Amino acid sequence: MLPGLAAGLLLILAGSPAGALTLQFDYSFDALGFFDDQARRDRLEAAGNLIGGLLLDDLDAITPGGVNSWNAVFFDPATGLQTSVADLVVPADTLIVYAGGRDLPGTAIGEGGPGGFSGGGFQSFLDTLNSRGEPGALANPETDFGPWGGSITFDTLTTWNFDAGLPGAGENDFLSVALHELTHLLGFGIPIVDSWQNLVDAASASCATGTEFLGANAIAENAGTLCLETDGGHWEEGTQSVAGPSPQEAALDPTLTVGTRKLLTDLDLAGLQDMGWVVVPEPATLALLALGTAWLGARRRR
Ligand SMILES: [Zn+2]
Incomplete structure (x- = not known):
């Protein structure tokens, strides 16, 4: 035995x-009830577990009290407007994710990004808001990112596959879009996140898009010049990598083909590693x- x-x-x-991160989902801003169905929450939380299980950062807790006070600022998933929550308590090794749905404009089926904050109190508290205890997030230039969390939203008018299994013809795979948007919440492709933006060369002669990624891990994974979309927010459309043993288009290129699933690839994870996340090797x-x-x-x- x-x-x-x-x-x-x-x-x-x-x-x-050991040390995996927890993505803690909060549906209190889901005013349109996109996540009223438990099966949808289950799939989102499965995506959160997949990503959290790949990250080994030690994030300090945010514990307001006394003179230490703050506002978590983020885009309301049901309206797209900026909103805030006062004195949010964020446990160690945890990211808070406000999730919801609305009719997203154009062809977008998901959106996600890290939140910001305002706050006051002791310097140590402000440092925690800025870095979650990640020294590189306070360095100059910044080499790491330690957010409290952020928000994600999904299009209410899309034909979704909420199953654990693969999407059928004509279905957009919710798990795939959740993984993509949660990676943006980690700062991937977000211009105001310095540890990402410091690695974007927006005047590259090597890429047809004019935009190149300079992160060493991702370049090594790609075995050569690594181009971004013009906006610097995604790998160039069609960039290939591997997910587990399987060749796959990278999850953080701009598109998802209807009826297919994309998991995070080695290249996507290398990009996160380059901007400071500790990725399970x-x-x-x-x-x-x-x-x-x-x-x-x-x-x-x-
Ligand atoms: Zn995206």
């Missing part, structure tokens, strides 16, 4: 790496398995 027990333990370790899984095998072998010899 012992080998079976050990194998089970390994699976648990592999599925929930792929080799760690192998090291963990090797360690587990050795431990199992030792137990068997007894």
Whole structure:
């Protein structure tokens, strides 16, 4: 029985790496009831677990009180207008995500981004608001990003696939769009996030778009010049990478083909790593398995 027990333990370790982040969803601004259906919340939270499980940052808690007071500022998912919540309490290693739906303009089916803030109090509290304890977020130039969270919204008039399984013909895959928008919430492609924008060369002669990404991890993953869309917010349309063992168009190019699913690729994760997120290294899984095998072998010899 012992080998079976050990194998089970390994699976648990592999599925929930120590230090993973929690994406805590809040539906209190979902005035149009897009997420009234539990199945939709389940799929969004599955996307949150997928992303949170890949990130190992140690984010400090935001704990207002006394002279330390702040407002979390974000776009109301039901209206698109700026709104705020006073003295939001944010647990350690947690991002708060306000989620909702509305009729998005044009062909957009999702939107997401990090929130901002205003606040006052001790310098240590202001530093936490600015960085969540990530030193690179206070450095000059900034090399890291430690937000409290943000908001995401989904188009109410889109034909969605909310299932865990793959979308059918004519369906837009909700899980794919949630993963894409939550990655924007982490600051990917957001011009006001310096640890991203510092890596964008908007006068590149190497890219037809004129915009190139300079992050070392993503360049290495791409094995060469890595072009962004003109706005610097996405990889160039059609950029390829791998998701697990499978070749796939990167999740953070601008589009999702109807009837298909896209998971985060190695390139998407390398981009997050370049802007300061601590991404679960792929080799760690192998090291963990090797360690587990050795431990199992030792137990068997007894
Ligand atoms: Zn996008």
